[in-house]
Amino acid sequence: MRLQLSPEDEAFRQEMRTFFTTKVPQATRDAVAARRDVGREQYVETQRILNAAGLAVPHWPVEWGGRDWTPLQRHIWREEMQLACVPEPLAFNTSMIGPVIAAFGDDAQKQRFLPATANLDIWWCQGFSEPDAGSDLASLRTTAVREGDEYVVNGQKTWTTLGQYADWIFCLVRTDPTAEKKQRGISMLVFPMDTPGVTLRPIELIDGGFEVNEVFFEDVRVPAEYLIGEENRGWDYAKFLLGNERAGIARVGATKRLLADAKQLATEVRADGRPLSEDPRMAARIAELENELLALELTALRVVAHSTDGKPHPASSVLKLRGSELQQAATELIVDIAGPLSLASFAGEDSQVPEWARAATPEYLNYRKVTIYGGSNEVQRTIIAGTILGL
Amino acid sequence: MDFSYDDEQNALRQAVSGLLGRAYDGEKRRAVVAADPGFDEKTWAGLAEMGLLGLPFAEERGGAGAGQVEVAIVAEEIGRVLAPEPYVQAVVLTGGLIDAVATDAQCDELVAGLAEGSLVPAFAHAEPGTRWSTAAAGVRAVEEGGTWRLTGVKEPVPNGARADVLVVSAIDEAAGGATRLFVVRADAEGLTRVGYRTHDGTRAAKVELAGTPAEPLGEGADDRTAAIERAQALARIAYAHESIGAMATALTTTTEYLRTRKQFGVTLNKFQALTFRAADMYVSLELARSTALWASLVAGAGGDVVTAADRARLQTSRAGRHIGKDAIQLHGGIGVTAEYTVGHYTSRLTAIDHVLGDGDWALDRLAATVGDHETVDPLGAPYT
Numbered sequence: 224m225r226l227q228l229s230p231e232d233e234a235f236r237q238e239m240r241t242f243f244t245t246k247v248p249q250a251t252r253d254a255v256a257a258r259r260d261v262g263r264e265q266y267v268e269t270q271r272i273l274n275a276a277g278l279a280v281p282h283w284p285v286e287w288g289g290r291d292w293t294p295l296q297r298h299i300w301r302e303e304m305q306l307a308c309v310p311e312p313l314a315f316n317t318s319m320i321g322p323v324i325a326a327f328g329d330d331a332q333k334q335r336f337l338p339a340t341a342n343l344d345i346w347w348c349q350g351f352s353e354p355d356a357g358s359d360l361a362s363l364r365t366t367a368v369r370e371g372d373e374y375v376v377n378g379q380k381t382w383t384t385l386g387q388y389a390d391w392i393f394c395l396v397r398t399d400p401t402a403e404k405k406q407r408g409i410s411m412l413v414f415p416m417d418t419p420g421v422t423l424r425p426i427e428l429i430d431g432g433f434e435v436n437e438v439f440f441e442d443v444r445v446p447a448e449y450l451i452g453e454e455n456r457g458w459d460y461a462k463f464l465l466g467n468e469r470a471g472i473a474r475v476g477a478t479k480r481l482l483a484d485a486k487q488l489a490t491e492v493r494a495d496g497r498p499l500s501e502d503p504r505m506a507a508r509i510a511e512l513e514n515e516l517l518a519l520e521l522t523a524l525r526v527v528a529h530s531t532d533g534k535p536h537p538a539s540s541v542l543k544l545r546g547s548e549l550q551q552a553a554t555e556l557i558v559d560i561a562g563p564l565s566l567a568s569f570a571g572e573d574s575q576v577p578e579w580a581r582a583a584t585p586e587y588l589n590y591r592k593v594t595i596y597g598g599s600n601e602v603q604r605t606i607i608a609g610t611i612l613g614l
Numbered sequence: 615m616d617f618s619y620d621d622e623q624n625a626l627r628q629a630v631s632g633l634l635g636r637a638y639d640g641e642k643r644r645a646v647v648a649a650d651p652g653f654d655e656k657t658w659a660g661l662a663e664m665g666l667l668g669l670p671f672a673e674e675r676g677g678a679g680a681g682q683v684e685v686a687i688v689a690e691e692i693g694r695v696l697a698p699e700p701y702v703q704a705v706v707l708t709g710g711l712i713d714a715v716a717t718d719a720q721c722d723e724l725v726a727g728l729a730e731g732s733l734v735p736a737f738a739h740a741e742p743g744t745r746w747s748t749a750a751a752g753v754r755a756v757e758e759g760g761t762w763r764l765t766g767v768k769e770p771v772p773n774g775a776r777a778d779v780l781v782v783s784a785i786d787e788a789a790g791g792a793t794r795l796f797v798v799r800a801d802a803e804g805l806t807r808v809g810y811r812t813h814d815g816t817r818a819a820k821v822e823l824a825g826t827p828a829e830p831l832g833e834g835a836d837d838r839t840a841a842i843e844r845a846q847a848l849a850r851i852a853y854a855h856e857s858i859g860a861m862a863t864a865l866t867t868t869t870e871y872l873r874t875r876k877q878f879g880v881t882l883n884k885f886q887a888l889t890f891r892a893a894d895m896y897v898s899l900e901l902a903r904s905t906a907l908w909a910s911l912v913a914g915a916g917g918d919v920v921t922a923a924d925r926a927r928l929q930t931s932r933a934g935r936h937i938g939k940d941a942i943q944l945h946g947g948i949g950v951t952a953e954y955t956v957g958h959y960t961s962r963l964t965a966i967d968h969v970l971g972d973g974d975w976a977l978d979r980l981a982a983t984v985g986d987h988e989t990v991d992p993l994g995a996p997y998t
């Protein structure tokens with residue numbers, strides 16, 4: 224055991240920090256810091272800057288832009304990016320479909336998709352969930368029927384994040400309705416969002432924002448060459464993909480930022496004639512969250528330091544569970560710091576209520592999602608209880 | 615001691631829930647809150663017709679002379695359907711303050727106008743630099759040549775743009791920095807109001823006063839913070855009931871969903887991990903309900919309404935957060951959409967939680983007084 228980073232890793236951290244804080248446009252980082260919506264253009268621009276420097280897809284195979292870093296270096300890369308308020312490379316591209324195509328796609332698919340995916344020339348969205356297939360994803364019903372060299376897709380996906388920006392969708396579809404185990408009849412298809420028969424309906428979320436969509440398929444004809452891997456093996460690829468999705472899910476760096484902001488804001492807000500930060504209960508609450516976050520960060524470090532053999536450490540399942548809860552706790556803290564000012568939520572620019580206080584409650588409400596998606600926290604507990612504790 | 619509703623109170627509840635149930639079933643609330651003023655004028659008129667807008671005020675002032683329990687019943691029914699009408703703000707808080715402080719002549723106009731539905735008042739009190747205080751801070755009142763003029767900014771002011779009349783708190787330096795109350799008319803010169811929607815679908819405003827003429831509320835140059843404290847306490851209790859109504863619906867919506875939503879081939883109520891969470895929500899709800907009811911009775915009995923209100927505030931704040939969060943969580947993705955109801959309940963509970971002091975704020979006040987009593991006796995001093 225050893226506490227310090229090795230000199231190489233320390234230098235690596237410094238290199239990341241310098242890059243992120245000097246090469247990504249300040250306006251974009253300010254938007255992330257102020258927790259304003261980052262537009263499509265800013266995402267694309269940032270990811271291209273990262274990709275040009277080899278920092279968009281370091282976890283991919285080296286021949287497709289990967290860097291062969293250690294798990295600890297990847298961890299440092301991600302945390303530094305979050306601390307610097309850099310919009311992260313689009314997860315649908317870099318953590319989800321990219322690695323699947325790299326692992327299971329054919330050569331033509333790799334050539335065609337991987338460079339464009341790394342560079343965000345293609346914006347991907349994830350078409351997994353359906354109205355009746357959420358936690359129970361394997362019960363999905365969207366069908367794809369082979370006709371000659373095409374699949375004909377019918378059905379509906381939902382919760383498709385940023386589908387309105389997407390060029391392509393990767394979908395789980397049912398290709399064998401007769402399979403004995405429902406997991407066995409699923410395939411993964413990819414196709415452009417402007418294929419005839421694809422329609423999108425935005426879903427308004429509780430904060431008034433539009434980030435998810437319903438996507439409907441009516442006789443969508445997809446060339447068979449867009450099948451990823453083998454027919455009826457889609458569930459295996461989905462499991463592989465969801466395993467990658469969980470990497471970085473703790474979001475320690477992002478929550479650290481939220482807490483650092485909260486501390487600063489608590490010094491600016493006055494309660495009973497003194498800064499709110501001097502209120503002992505407020506200070507205790509912040510200290511407790513910082514300590515919880517420390518425990519999470521240390522667990523994340525322990526997990527990455529251990530997983531050099533490629534196998535996930537069992538404790539990695541606590542990262543999503545607790546990481547999502549701490550993100551929510553941090554947004555709740557900021558609402559409470561704003562206090563009565565939080566009621567000016569949709570005030571305009573001429574408001575005397577600062578922007579952060581206006582944004583606080585919509586963000587808090589929006590963050591209720593983080594314990595639901597990516598495998599709900601109930602699902603995470605089921606995994607801990609079943610897989611780890613053998614219950 | 616009796617915690618049960620009598621026949622008249624049950625009839626009142628039925629009448630209110632009938633009116634609001636019709637006004638806000640299905641998608642109607644979304645349509646109403648989408649347009650200014652953020653509530654339905656017809657429903658407001660309906661509340662007036664039923665005598666609900668004058669409920670707590672004396673009959674000779676145009677009110678109904680009813681008690682706190684009746685006000686609580688209306689507030690709970692408001693919360694149950696998330697009716698966006700500013701009942702607690704206009705009637706309990708602003709109306710209560712006017713009723714307590716104003717001259718008879720002012721009451722004849724303002725309380726009577728409120729009760730008959732022709733005049734919606736709002737209390738412009740919060741300022742960007744204050745935090746749930748009883749005092750004003752930056753808005754100043756100065757008398758020149760017999761006219762009082764106010765200068766400064768109030769924000770956020772619930773329903774401040776729609777209001778026909780504003781009751782504004784301001785510092786009077788000439789009276790030693792006392793916080794006084796003034797009436798400002800909607801058409802007063804130097805008054806600028808910028809209204810906006812808030813996350814829970816209601817409305818607030820920035821109210822800018824630039825030498826705006828104002829009429830003192832009530833007589834004399836007394837500091838009004840005690841009256842404000844008391845009106846806020848009564849409003850906290852009413853809000854406690856509004857949130858009880860909202861929590862109750864959030865819980866029944868959740869249990870209904872658990873009974874019908876299927877995953878893994880079974881309805882979700884087959885998962886004890888979820889039904890136990892619903893059971894805990896029920897526990898929170900009932901404890902909060904008891905405390906809120908008790909606080910209403912304390913107010914009616916002339917007990918220490920400020921402390922009782924803090925206790926209700928703390929309990930309903932904790933319960934509201936617990937139920938609001940878990941109601942969404944147990945629904946999964948649909949819970950965070952604006953197209954489904956349950957998230958709106960969480961949003962409204964969060965708004966109520968920050969209007970007049972959050973749970974930690976109430977806890978701080980209670981913590982400062984633990985040495986004052988050996989035990990808390992709900993039926994003894996200082997509550998009865």
Ligand SMILES: Cc1cc2nc3c(=O)[nH]c(=O)nc-3n(C[C@H](O)[C@H](O)[C@H](O)COP(=O)(O)OP(=O)(O)OC[C@H]3O[C@@H](n4cnc5c(N)ncnc54)[C@H](O)[C@@H]3O)c2cc1C
Nearest residue numbers: 349351352357358382384592596599601943944945946947
């Ligand atoms: C903002 C947002 C963005 C999303 N983005 C995408 C996307 O881009 N692409 C995509 O495909 N999907 C996306 N999702 C979907 C997400 O993965 C699902 O919401 C999630 O899988 C839960 O499914 P559900 O919403 O149907 O809830 P349900 O599965 O119906 O769950 C309802 C409740 O029951 C609990 N529950 C379910 N089963 C069990 C069980 N066996 N034991 C105990 N508790 C259980 C859940 O934890 C939850 O509390 C997104 C969701 C949200 C909210």
